[in-house]
Amino acid sequence: MGKTPLVDTVYDNKKKQKEFSLVQVKDTWRRKVGKKLSKTTKGCVSAAKIYESISEKGTSWTVVSPIVFTYKVIETEGLLDPSNDTVLLGHIRDPQELESIKNTTKPLRRFVVIDQVVYKLYGPKLTEYFEVHNVVYKILPLPTTEENKSMEMAMKILEEAHKFSLDRRTEPIIAIGGGVCLDIVGLAASLYRRRTPYIRIPTTLLSYIDASVGAKTGVNFANCKNKLGSYIPPVATFLDRSFIQTVPRRHISNGMAEMLKMALMKHRGLFELLEMHGKFLLDSRFQSDSRGYESNCSEAASLSTRVAIETMLEELAPNLWEDDLNRLVDFGHLISPKLEMKVLPSLLHGEAVNIDMSYMVYVSQEKGLLTEEEKQRIVSCMVGLELPVWHSECTMDLVLHSLCERLKHSGGLVRMPLPVGLGQAGIFNDTSDEILHGAYKKWCDELGTSPNSSS
Ligand SMILES: NC(=O)c1ccc[n+]([C@@H]2O[C@H](COP(=O)([O-])OP(=O)(O)OC[C@H]3O[C@@H](n4cnc5c(N)ncnc54)[C@H](O)[C@@H]3O)[C@@H](O)[C@H]2O)c1
Incomplete structure (x- = not known):
C-alpha cells in the first residue's frame, strides 16, 4: 500500500485558493480537488465544499455546507380520530421506514406538550387516541400564555423530555396548542440534544395559518418579544380546522389579522373574500356550516385558510432563516412588537399587528400609494373583522422608537412593507418623518374616536 502524503495536493500559488469537493468512500470522507469531479469518481459526493487559502499569515479554510430543511404541512380531518394515523406517522417520508414501523409490534413512544386549555377540551380524545394505538406516552399540559412565554417554560419542557428519555431519532416531540405553545416547544426541541424533531398541531386560527407553517421558534426575553429563539422548522405540521370551533370569538378575529396581512400584501381575492364573508367566518368559527348564510360562503373557510397558508409558504420557503431583510410578511410587525409588550396582556398578538397595519395603511395613503377609497375599504374590513384599528398607547414616540x-437591526434601512393598492405591496425605505407625522395625525383624527379604537 502506498504511503498517504501529508499534503495531498500541490498548492496553486497564482489562484491563492483551492476548492475541494468531499467524497465518501467506505465510511470515510476525503477531499478531492476541483469543482467538478470526473464521472469515474466512486462514492457519495457531498454538496459541501471546503475552500483552502494559504498566505504568509497561515492557512485558512472556508466551509460551505448547505443545509436543507424538508417539512410537511398536512391538512386533514378528524386528526384525533383513532382511524387517522397522521399524528403518529404523518411526518415519515420514507416509504420503507413507514412500512417497517407499521409492521413492528414494538409500541411507539410520544412526548406531547399541550396548552392546558386545549388539554381540558381535547385531553380525553388525545388519551384515547394513544391508548387505541398502544402508544407509550407522556402528556404535559402547560399554561402556555404570552406572559409565560419564557425560557423558564422551555426549561420545564426540557426537564420533562429528559425524564421521558426521548429518542431523538424516532420520537418527535408533539406540540398542541396556539402560537405560544408551538413557539416555546419549538425552541425547547431545537435545544434538546441540539435538535430534536418536533411536530406542530395548531389549535387557534392564528397558529393554523401563521405560527405553524414557518421555521421560527421563540420565547420572550428582557421584556422583548421573541428575543430568544431559533429558525428550526418542525418535521411536520398537522392542520385540523375543527379545533378552531372552540376558540373564543376574539381569538378568531386575532387570527384574521394575520390572514388580512397576507391579503393586503399579495392577494386581492383573499381581501375581497374577507370583506364579503368576514362575518360568516367569525360566526361559524371557520367551520363549513353555512346554514342561514348565502350559499356561496360555504367554501370561505377552506378557501381563505388555504390561500393564507399558500401565500405565507411562498414568502417563507425561499427565506426560511430571514437572511433577506425585505420581507412582506413583516407588514404589521414594525411597531406592534413594542406595542404588544408595552400593554401586555391587554392586546393579543394579531390585534397589535392590526393596529400597526392600520397606521401603515395611512402611511401608504399619505405617500400616494393607496387611494382614499382603498384606505377606507381596508379600515372597514378591519372593523368588520372586529379588530382594533387604533390604540392610545401607540404614540408617535413609540412609532419612531420602533422604526x-x-x-x-436592518442594515441601516427601515424597509417598510406597504400596500400599493389592494392585494399588492412593495418595500419602501424612503418614508420621511413628514409623511410619518402627517399619517399619524390623520390616523388619530379619523380613528382615535372610532368604536374600534382601544385605550
Ligand atoms: N413562529 C411564528 O412564525 C409565529 C407567527 C405568528 C405568531 N407567533 C406567536 O404566536 C403567539 C400567538 O398565538 P395565538 O394567537 O395562537 O395565542 P395563544 O397561543 O396564546 O392562544 C390563544 C388562547 O387560545 C386558547 N386556545 C388555544 N386553542 C384553543 C382551542 N382550540 N379552543 C379554545 N381555546 C384555545 C389558549 O389557551 C389561549 O388562551 C404569539 O406569541 C406570537 O408571537 C409566532
Whole structure:
C-alpha cells in the first residue's frame, strides 16, 4: 500500500485558493480537488465544499455546507380520530421506514406538550387516541400564555423530555396548542440534544395559518418579544380546522389579522373574500356550516385558510432563516412588537399587528400609494373583522422608537412593507418623518374616536 502524503495536493500559488469537493468512500470522507469531479469518481459526493487559502499569515479554510430543511404541512380531518394515523406517522417520508414501523409490534413512544386549555377540551380524545394505538406516552399540559412565554417554560419542557428519555431519532416531540405553545416547544426541541424533531398541531386560527407553517421558534426575553429563539422548522405540521370551533370569538378575529396581512400584501381575492364573508367566518368559527348564510360562503373557510397558508409558504420557503431583510410578511410587525409588550396582556398578538397595519395603511395613503377609497375599504374590513384599528398607547414616540430600532437591526434601512393598492405591496425605505407625522395625525383624527379604537 502506498504511503498517504501529508499534503495531498500541490498548492496553486497564482489562484491563492483551492476548492475541494468531499467524497465518501467506505465510511470515510476525503477531499478531492476541483469543482467538478470526473464521472469515474466512486462514492457519495457531498454538496459541501471546503475552500483552502494559504498566505504568509497561515492557512485558512472556508466551509460551505448547505443545509436543507424538508417539512410537511398536512391538512386533514378528524386528526384525533383513532382511524387517522397522521399524528403518529404523518411526518415519515420514507416509504420503507413507514412500512417497517407499521409492521413492528414494538409500541411507539410520544412526548406531547399541550396548552392546558386545549388539554381540558381535547385531553380525553388525545388519551384515547394513544391508548387505541398502544402508544407509550407522556402528556404535559402547560399554561402556555404570552406572559409565560419564557425560557423558564422551555426549561420545564426540557426537564420533562429528559425524564421521558426521548429518542431523538424516532420520537418527535408533539406540540398542541396556539402560537405560544408551538413557539416555546419549538425552541425547547431545537435545544434538546441540539435538535430534536418536533411536530406542530395548531389549535387557534392564528397558529393554523401563521405560527405553524414557518421555521421560527421563540420565547420572550428582557421584556422583548421573541428575543430568544431559533429558525428550526418542525418535521411536520398537522392542520385540523375543527379545533378552531372552540376558540373564543376574539381569538378568531386575532387570527384574521394575520390572514388580512397576507391579503393586503399579495392577494386581492383573499381581501375581497374577507370583506364579503368576514362575518360568516367569525360566526361559524371557520367551520363549513353555512346554514342561514348565502350559499356561496360555504367554501370561505377552506378557501381563505388555504390561500393564507399558500401565500405565507411562498414568502417563507425561499427565506426560511430571514437572511433577506425585505420581507412582506413583516407588514404589521414594525411597531406592534413594542406595542404588544408595552400593554401586555391587554392586546393579543394579531390585534397589535392590526393596529400597526392600520397606521401603515395611512402611511401608504399619505405617500400616494393607496387611494382614499382603498384606505377606507381596508379600515372597514378591519372593523368588520372586529379588530382594533387604533390604540392610545401607540404614540408617535413609540412609532419612531420602533422604526429607529428597526433601522439598527436592518442594515441601516427601515424597509417598510406597504400596500400599493389592494392585494399588492412593495418595500419602501424612503418614508420621511413628514409623511410619518402627517399619517399619524390623520390616523388619530379619523380613528382615535372610532368604536374600534382601544385605550
Ligand atoms: N413562529 C411564528 O412564525 C409565529 C407567527 C405568528 C405568531 N407567533 C406567536 O404566536 C403567539 C400567538 O398565538 P395565538 O394567537 O395562537 O395565542 P395563544 O397561543 O396564546 O392562544 C390563544 C388562547 O387560545 C386558547 N386556545 C388555544 N386553542 C384553543 C382551542 N382550540 N379552543 C379554545 N381555546 C384555545 C389558549 O389557551 C389561549 O388562551 C404569539 O406569541 C406570537 O408571537 C409566532
